[in-house]
Amino acid sequence: MRIVFMGTPDFSVPTLESLVKGGHKVLAVVTQPDKPKGRGKSVLMTPVKEKALELGIPVYQPVKVREPEFMEVLKGLDAEVFVVVAFGQILPKEILEMPRYGCVNVHASLLPRYRGAAPIQWAVIDGEAVSGVTTMLMDEGLDTGDMLEKAEIPLDKEETGGSLFEKLSLLGGELILSTLEKLQNGTAVRTPQGEPDTPYAKMLKKSMGQIDWSMEAEKIERLIRGLNPWPSAYTSLNGKTVKIWAAEVVPGNGAGVPGRAAVSRDSLLVETGKDLLSIKELQLEGKKRMDTAAFLRGFQVEDGTVLGA
Numbered sequence: 001m002r003i004v005f006m007g008t009p010d011f012s013v014p015t016l017e018s019l020v021k022g023g024h025k026v027l028a029v030v031t032q033p034d035k036p037k038g039r040g041k042s043v044l045m046t047p048v049k050e051k052a053l054e055l056g057i058p059v060y061q062p063v064k065v066r067e068p069e070f071m072e073v074l075k076g077l078d079a080e081v082f083v084v085v086a087f088g089q090i091l092p093k094e095i096l097e098m099p100r101y102g103c104v105n106v107h108a109s110l111l112p113r114y115r116g117a118a119p120i121q122w123a124v125i126d127g128e129a130v131s132g133v134t135t136m137l138m139d140e141g142l143d144t145g146d147m148l149e150k151a152e153i154p155l156d157k158e159e160t161g162g163s164l165f166e167k168l169s170l171l172g173g174e175l176i177l178s179t180l181e182k183l184q185n186g187t188a189v190r191t192p193q194g195e196p197d198t199p200y201a202k203m204l205k206k207s208m209g210q211i212d213w214s215m216e217a218e219k220i221e222r223l224i225r226g227l228n229p230w231p232s233a234y235t236s237l238n239g240k241t242v243k244i245w246a247a248e249v250v251p252g253n254g255a256g257v258p259g260r261a262a263v264s265r266d267s268l269l270v271e272t273g274k275d276l277l278s279i280k281e282l283q284l285e286g287k288k289r290m291d292t293a294a295f296l297r298g299f300q301v302e303d304g305t306v307l308g309a
Helices: 010-021 047-055 068-077 119-125 161-185 217-226 292-298
Strands: 002-007 025-030 035-037 042-044 081-085 103-107 130-137 147-154 233-237 240-250 261-263 268-271 276-284
Touching (some): 002 010, 002 047, 002 068, 010 025, 010 047, 081 161, 103 161, 119 130, 147 161, 217 233, 217 240, 268 292
Parallel strands (some): 081 103
Antiparallel strands (some): 035 042, 103 130, 261 268, 268 276
């Protein structure tokens, strides 16, 4: 098929690669404008742009896709379908109706669950047993179009936002080929979503990572995994910020002081609103990430210290 691909972050790249390997003609890639990053403010290409240039595909980076000049460019490409994966801009009705087969989106959840910006992380935070990807025909709503196909995977008990990101990214690249084949041969089935049974997966903010030790240990542990690697879960220890990278729930009750730490030679056990949380891996501000035993050898923590105080 003749395709225009729209995407921006790492998550989108496997789908672009899959389209090319699957024998489709990717006429052009549309991605967000390059932005300065880091202390030096050097301008970095989006991951999708890097891959497109490597594959020899023309790249467009409109500030707004709804600009009349760019809409004319899209029309001139005469694509049969637009494939959209985490592009980062809302497509107007004129673009949605432009290609013969419409605009097909690869979304990182089992719709209608987890519509929105951060479905991967929220699936981990909420303790879902399975997740997956859905291909859908886009409409003017936010992730509300008719579903075409789904593929699901179970979540590992140690699943993080980062590990699930990688799995679903690859899964989306596989599913798009099946979806496009069915669209082309007329066997695709459109299924309306109905009302979702989860709220919109709102965008992540750094402030979400601050641990509230009055929460249940199980919920804190899922938060730690869901926000790994970004924005990460954190607390304070003796006036310094500490990121918590891995933890384990330990059934039992403490003295009823959320955040109070029981410290031994190589373990850090923290009281929560229910049960205890054993910290397995952490990172003091300005220091490298390390396991708890190594951390305690280099940083003194008094038994009974209250984290987050």
